[in-house]
Amino acid sequence: MSNLDAIWSDLTQWEASMNEKDAQLARQKPIHNQKLPPVRKASEIVVNDSLKPAGLEALSMRTRPMVEEKGKAPVNKGKEPASGPRMKPSEKAMLEKDKGNACFQKQDFKAAITHYTKAIDFDPSNAVFFINRAMAYLKLQMYLEAEQDCTRGLNLHPTNVKALWRRGIARRSLGRVTEARNDLTKALEIEPSNKSVKDELSKLPVPTPKKEEKPKIERKRLPIKIVDEAYPETTNTVKKQAVTPPPKQTPTPSKEPAVQATPSQNQPPPPPPPSATKTTKSPTKSEGTKPSLTLSPISFNPPKTNIEFERDWKACRQRGMDTLYQYFQCIPPSSYESLFRSSLESDQFEQMIDLLETRYTKDKSNNEICNVLEGLTKVRRIDMLVMFLDRKHKSALEGLIKSLKGSVDDSTLAKLSKVYDVKL
Structure with missing residues (x-):
């Protein structure tokens, strides 16, 4: 318990001293006209890229102390001295373009695209870099990227025949035949003797002439007369025949005996007339029912889906x-x-x-x-x-x-x- 009491007393003393210091700082007035040290002058730092190690060389360079004697220039193997002239961005871009052309001739199109991209980063105002990279994209069948690079090159150089030709190839491969024909036609107008453009233009399908639209014929609406097929005209004739009673024959007096007037048992009775049979089965208008009409069978094909x-x-x-x-x-x-x-x-x-x-x-x-x-x-x-x-x-x-x-x-x-x- 004695140890705890000692620790507690130390904490209370420390708290009291901190509160006293805070109170003293609060009582101090701010100094507005305090003199500050002057601002240092800006200085340019020139970094020599030739001395920058890379890869495994960086690890070995760290272990070796670089001691340079006064009045002597640093030793650089095959590199420009630090005091030599710096390369311009346009010169660096041309170097990257040459590297890209060398890779393109070796058919290493991905490496060529990398070098052309670096050249564009150094000098984005040169249309040749975009057009060369578009050709590498065409070799890799990346037609959309090739079209975009050709469009950027044409924005910088609108009359560049190679850019129009390569964009026409890209658009033809993308299925946009009309736009491809426009590019190739414009390239031929600029350079009529270009064989590559002519060959590419001959690969395009021949456009079909548009059919002349015939003027629309004004149609008039005619009233439609609905004929009810369920009541053919023959029923009227049948009903009229059914209404007319058969003619009655008046019996004539005869002197023959009554036995001869009766029909014989072997003779069959005469069949009823067809009109009479039809009238007995079909209802009349007075009954208020319509005649039933049998539908003919319709031929259907079985569904497949x-x-x-x-x-x-x-x-x-x-x-x-x-x-x-x-x-x-x-x-x-x-x-x-x-x-x-x-x-x-x-x-x-x-x-x-x-x-x-x-x-x-x-x-x-x-x-x-x-x-x-x-x-x-x-x-x-x-x-x-x-x-x-x-x-x-x-x-x-x-x-x-x-x-x-x-x-x-x-x-x-x-x-x-x-x-x-x-x-x-």
């Missing part, structure tokens, strides 16, 4: 259940799996059940109904579609599957009842 099926299904549904039934018949059940996949909708599935219940049970055999139900079991998400069916369609499915007993083998029937959740 689900998009085509949805388009046709929607169109046929608007025309009625008869048209929808004819369209559904043309789709083979073996193609349900590849056609619908996982895109069969709930309303489409319910309409298929309605067709099976109302049309297939009357016109088709049990084997055909079984083929349709079995084909639908292979469709993806069929269990989800069955789960969300309402009571009406679930009972319709149950009735269809139960009606197949006796005409379908038990294994197929058990599979159908399992998929469609029907208890047999």
Whole structure:
């Protein structure tokens, strides 16, 4: 405890001394007219690039002390002395350009691009550096970069034939044929005897002449007279014939016996006239019903894709259940799996059940109904579609599957009842 008390007393003394110093500093007045030392003069520092070590030489140079005697110049092997003239940026740019040309001749296009880029950094006002780098980009099939460099070179030198020629090549490779033709044509105008430009211009496709647009013919709207084909004119004649009663024959007195007037038993009775049979079946206008018109079957092609099926299904549904039934018949059940996949909708599935219940049970055999139900079991998400069916369609499915007993083998029937959740 004695040690802790000593430490605590030291802390309190230090705190008291710090507070006293802060109070003294706060009481001091600021000195505004205090004299400060003069500002030093600026001096230029010349750095000799030739003495700058690089790479492994830098490590060895650090270990060696560089001692230079007074009055003697530093020893430089193969390099300019420090007191020699400095190179201008344009001269450095030309050196880099020459290095780039040497790399280009060796087909080292990436190294050539590096040297041309350094030349541009030293002297960006020279169009030749951009145009040379564009040619290296063309060799590497970097057509967009080549076009950009040619455009920069043309901004500096608008009548440079090489820049126009190389930009035409780049634009042709990019698929911009019209712009490429404009560049090559302009290059030929500047230098008509340039063979390279002519050869490149001959590679371009010949432009097709634009067709003259014919003046639009003004069309007038005419009223359309709708003719109802469900009531042909023949029905009027039939009804008129039906209304007119057959002529009555007045019996004439005869002296022959009554036995001869009756027809014989071997002679068949005369058939009724066709007009009479038609009038008995067709209702008249007074009954207030319209004559039923049987639709001729329409030939459909089975759909190949689900998009085509949805388009046709929607169109046929608007025309009625008869048209929808004819369209559904043309789709083979073996193609349900590849056609619908996982895109069969709930309303489409319910309409298929309605067709099976109302049309297939009357016109088709049990084997055909079984083929349709079995084909639908292979469709993806069929269990989800069955789960969300309402009571009406679930009972319709149950009735269809139960009606197949006796005409379908038990294994197929058990599979159908399992998929469609029907208890047999």
